[in-house]
Amino acid sequence: MDEQLKMLKDLTTAKGIPGNEREVREVFENYITPYADEIIHDGLGSSIAIQKGSEDGPKIMLTGHLDEVGFMVTQIDEKGFIKFQTTGGWVPHVMLSQKVTVVTRSGEEIIGVIGSKPPHLMTAAERQKSFDIKEMFVDVGAKDKEEAEHFGIKPGDMIVPAFDFTVMKNEKYLLAKAWDNRIGLAIAIEVLKNLKKEAHANTVYGVGSVQEEVGTRGARTSAHLIQPDIGFAVDVGIAGDTPGIKPTEAQSKMGEGPQIVIYDATMVSHSGLRNFVTDVADELGIPYQFEAIPGGGTDAGPMHLTGNGVPSLPITIATRYIHSHSSILHRDDFDVAVKLITEVVKRLDKETVEKITFQN
Numbered sequence: 001m002d003e004q005l006k007m008l009k010d011l012t013t014a015k016g017i018p019g020n021e022r023e024v025r026e027v028f029e030n031y032i033t034p035y036a037d038e039i040i041h042d043g044l045g046s047s048i049a050i051q052k053g054s055e056d057g058p059k060i061m062l063t064g065h066l067d068e069v070g071f072m073v074t075q076i077d078e079k080g081f082i083k084f085q086t087t088g089g090w091v092p093h094v095m096l097s098q099k100v101t102v103v104t105r106s107g108e109e110i111i112g113v114i115g116s117k118p119p120h121l122m123t124a125a126e127r128q129k130s131f132d133i134k135e136m137f138v139d140v141g142a143k144d145k146e147e148a149e150h151f152g153i154k155p156g157d158m159i160v161p162a163f164d165f166t167v168m169k170n171e172k173y174l175l176a177k178a179w180d181n182r183i184g185l186a187i188a189i190e191v192l193k194n195l196k197k198e199a200h201a202n203t204v205y206g207v208g209s210v211q212e213e214v215g216t217r218g219a220r221t222s223a224h225l226i227q228p229d230i231g232f233a234v235d236v237g238i239a240g241d242t243p244g245i246k247p248t249e250a251q252s253k254m255g256e257g258p259q260i261v262i263y264d265a266t267m268v269s270h271s272g273l274r275n276f277v278t279d280v281a282d283e284l285g286i287p288y289q290f291e292a293i294p295g296g297g298t299d300a301g302p303m304h305l306t307g308n309g310v311p312s313l314p315i316t317i318a319t320r321y322i323h324s325h326s327s328i329l330h331r332d333d334f335d336v337a338v339k340l341i342t343e344v345v346k347r348l349d350k351e352t353v354e355k356i357t358f359q360n
Helices: 003-013 022-035 124-128 145-150 179-196 217-226 271-284 300-304 331-346 350-357
Strands: 038-041 047-051 059-065 070-076 082-087 099-103 109-114 158-161 173-176 203-209 230-238 259-264 289-293 312-319 327-330
Touching: 003 022, 003 173, 003 179, 022 038, 022 047, 022 179, 022 203, 047 179, 047 217, 059 179, 059 217, 059 300, 059 331, 070 145, 082 158, 173 179, 179 203, 179 230, 179 312, 179 327, 179 331, 203 217, 217 300, 230 289, 230 300, 230 331, 259 271, 259 300, 271 312, 271 331, 271 350, 289 312, 300 312, 312 327, 312 331, 327 331
Parallel strands: 059 203, 059 230, 230 312, 259 289
Antiparallel strands: 038 047, 047 203, 070 082, 070 158, 099 109, 099 158, 173 327, 259 312
């Protein structure tokens, strides 16, 4: 396994739901620190790696979020079954009978499974309807409530999907939990690594934000701290290349370059910045795809509303099966996104940022 794949494995294997991102933050900082002049944090726990360019150059914020969709223990019933709260957007049909890890306050990891009623005991009507998340529970193999509590499980403990990082038969395809949004963190790390070797006019902030999955909260606080001149959110996007998805719903395909998001539910992307980025891509022959996501948003949403307003753009990676236990992306899209963002930042300076700002 090469060094980059090891980084991707370490990031996706780390466990961190919204509000409990410490383990992921430690992995992120371990990899990004060699390319930063300073690491600071906002009050919610977002990690901000600062790489300094010219003293009076623009501030460029490049953000991926630390957290992943998961669950939180809310109560333990008398039989030792765990009730939970979802953290992030889940739909019932991807959850039942899936393996999970409960992480206690001490850091102990306890394997469990999201319980389900056997089909043999279901009526015909029950088999046809979706199971209510409120009726689900996690079975950790405890004989009763007392034993579950003896395991160290308490309300507030995080529950994380359990899944191994896998390089598939076609080695360009990578299967893992939490690509949303450990791939964004990996892109931020690799961009700062590239820029460390280059002279550039900017101060670049590689941010691992917290609590994105429950309202893009860490991006709001970290952007308030940074007060950037330009903002990029790097995240996953929808891959429309699987059966059942219409081109009118999602048109991007894995392996055909990063997605330039022109619109989502939280923002209209800044047209001046969008045009600058696609002009750089066209100049260098870097592939990309346009995407609109009317039903979701990224950390660019709060970033673009910071201070007096910040030209911002989401750049995403087409990913299959997001907001489930496991998802797939294409390694070429990761590599190309890193190259594109690196080249964009190299071409930014105070004068260029001023021109971009008023081309909206």
